[in-house]
Amino acid sequence: MTEGPPDGVLDGLFPRERAVVAPGAVHVPGWLPPERQRELVAACREWGRGPFPYRHTVLPGGGVMSVRSLCLGRRWEPYRYLDEVGVELPEWLAALGRRAVAEAYGDDGGFAPDTALVNFYDADARMGMHQDKEERSGAPVVSLSLGDRCVFRFGNTETRGKPYTDVELRSGDLFVFGGPSRFAYHGVPKVYPGTADPALGLTGRLNLTLRQTGL
Template identity: 65%
Template sequence: MQADSMFGRPPVEVAPGAVHTPDWLNLDDQRRVVAACREWAAPPAGMRHTTLPSGGVMSVQTVCLGWHWTPYRYSRFTEDGSPVKPLPDWLAELGARAVGDPGYRPDVALVNFYDQDAKMGMHQDKDERSEAPVVSLSVGDSCVFRFGNTEHRNRPWTDVELRSGDLFVFGGPSRFAYHGVMKTLPGTGDPATGLTAGRLNITLRVSGLD
């Protein structure tokens, strides 16, 4: 886990093409994200626990924007036939600013809510047809984020504490690295964001789909 220094938390390249930038979202940005997530979570096409092909149910709750993710494919419609909610321009623009490229135009966002017991196992983001970077934004409680290698779920990996407002971008040689959330840290978030408990994570991606 990365330690604070007397100079704050500087950006860290965790692996080639994978950069953790602490405190990237200011408080107003975080409040905007929380308010928007409350609207996106409401039905139709609202937040739900995803059922895996194995029959297992993910502990994290998810709502999708732009494209609806169902393991392991994208659709314009949710499982009940509702049209997926649009990805707003302001969120896509945050993604472009995050990667420092005005030409980066994410067209899909997975909005995940973690309660104090939710986790996410090691996995690759490989359902997209594009190799453009993935942008991850965190608001609320901190978590232990594990960033691994591109070959398998085992070591080597690096555990990173992601706090409210943090940005994590991975692309290039790390675009298909295995990663996951080992645990959330209840009570570590700032209620001033508007989120009194739990963690919100938004991952922005370029689907490569028409």
């Protein structure tokens, strides 16, 4: 089975084309085929039954994130990585991450993810503009989307404000950002509830981000 789509994934009357959103930031629509999406949803459910279930992360200032999250591999908490592993990062998922980087850039560049954050968005969940900057490695970040559509806001490396680009991410989409865009601010200001394919068996949105911490 191949994760790569044809040149354009037909969406209604118009193909959804692969796009370079910013230098080093690549959006590949429909990269995950439906069968692989269902496998990932099943895996996300199984991980949530383990010793470290999905939870609302509490920020140092007392705020509570609206998404529910769990970690695979090296554990993350705001704003640092712990010297421990809760749930092992499966090799098959790390391999998928390497294929994703190769899809975006033509080569995986030695990408060796050792952590993955799985975020679940219900209809009211959002993610504010932030940088992924706790990693010591400058390796790219791989983002996989499952379930409901969302607006993914991809900004610049200097400020949470403009300029930014809003990208609609749908189930099966791949987004990779590295190089000059590795530390760009990004967030999810909106989720479109009820837009997932019923065959996926998912109400809400799941996002998996694979990272190489360099720790």
